[in-house]
Amino acid sequence: MSDDLPEMRASDAERERIADVLRDALADGRLDLDEFQERLDSAYRARTRGELVPLVRDLPQHGEGDAAGKTGQLAKTGGQQNAPGPSLRKGRRWAERIGGTATSRWGLGVMGGFGRKGGWTVPRVFTGVGIMGGGELDLREARFEGRDVVIRCFTLMGGVSVTVPPGLGVEVRGIGIMGGFDSSADGLGDPDAPRVVITGLSVMGGISVVRKLPREEKRALRMERRERRELERRQRREERGLGRRPPRGGHGGPHGGHR
Template sequence: MTDDAPELRASDADRERVAEILRDALAEGRLDMAEFEERLEATYQARTYGELTPITRDLPAPGAVSLGKAPAEPGSWAARIVGGEGSSTGAFAVLGGFQRKGRWTVPRKFTCFAFWGGGELDLREADFADREVEIKCVAVMGGMQVVVPPGVEVVVRGVGIMGGFDHREEGVPGEPGAPRVVVTGFAFWGGVGVERKPTRAERERRRLERRQERLDRKAARRELHEGFREDIERAHRRMLDGHRELRRREDD
């Protein structure tokens, strides 16, 4: 993308590159959700380079170094595998519940326990301490839910005793460089669920894409109707011209 020819038409790939920069900026806290939504909507509505360029003018270019992190391509899984010890090593619920969600770092091994209670581990916005992390779930007359983002490989090795572990997300190939999440432990009169959900930014991107598709369809219908109207008007003018010519010949 360049400022030298702002009148050039932008491609879908150009718009997607800008959207990727915006998603990275949202994840890094450079944009809040309202700013992200406004800019993402402008991205999918942009038709030229001149309309796309200002959207990311105040954001780091792809390949830029973020403070406190090693260089990583924006949007890549490498940017989310940060090393270290993780935000916490475990969570417990007895006659209650726990939740881990939003921006947090999953350690190499995370242990959670629920007795007559439940918990949720949401990894969609999380960073990872290593390429492979283990989540050990012990559920006794309780339940837990592990939510992973698209692209992550999931392996379930838990054992259920009058209970069960959800294996539906196993066998889905991970994206290149994505972390591997291994779910272990056991469930006694309880259950551990594993599900794959898109991130909030991805849901918003899809919503805006669907909205843009509806706008494009409406514009196409308007263009088609306008074309029909012009054809009818031209046919009507030809018919009137024919009548006038016929009368002129009759008068002669």
């Protein structure tokens, strides 16, 4: 990615292209899953192009087809280039995940816990309460009752963990008293993605919000990594085989051999 115009505000398209570079690096084995997740979170939190640059500076750029290369071109052309989105992003199909009847509208954990995960339908307003307990909300494979969702979390000596996928718009507004709300996953999402506002109050507890890849995307990345490694192994075997072949014409001199 180019260092031109570092103070210019980053666009959603540029964040997604950086995310695509990071996915390629994970598939190549250049990043482990923890470092990939950390950089991906930073990409979605980035406000300017200058914040995006360090995330891919140590990763290879593959020319015109590479996401970082495309973002660099955007910096030079003023953002007029329209590039196709990453293949994994296309698999999210947000429009198909909006609509339907909410699975549940509240969760309660008193000296215990509650959980919502998998293909559940998130209501327009969900309320989670944890008193000396808490809950886990996983939105990676969820549907959404509407495009705008509010998750209200109230905890006393407890906590709630919210897991969101890349591309989902997230805004954290909660208040923590002797506790806190983690806003590290804050960020604009895909243009057609739902927007989730996480708010509430935490006393002597906390609310954590993290971005993680859906299981399908993780499997796709692992499969792509295996395929690339197998292709590299085949190429190395073929190169070694070519290197062992004798040159054409045998071992004789330029006139056909010795008399």
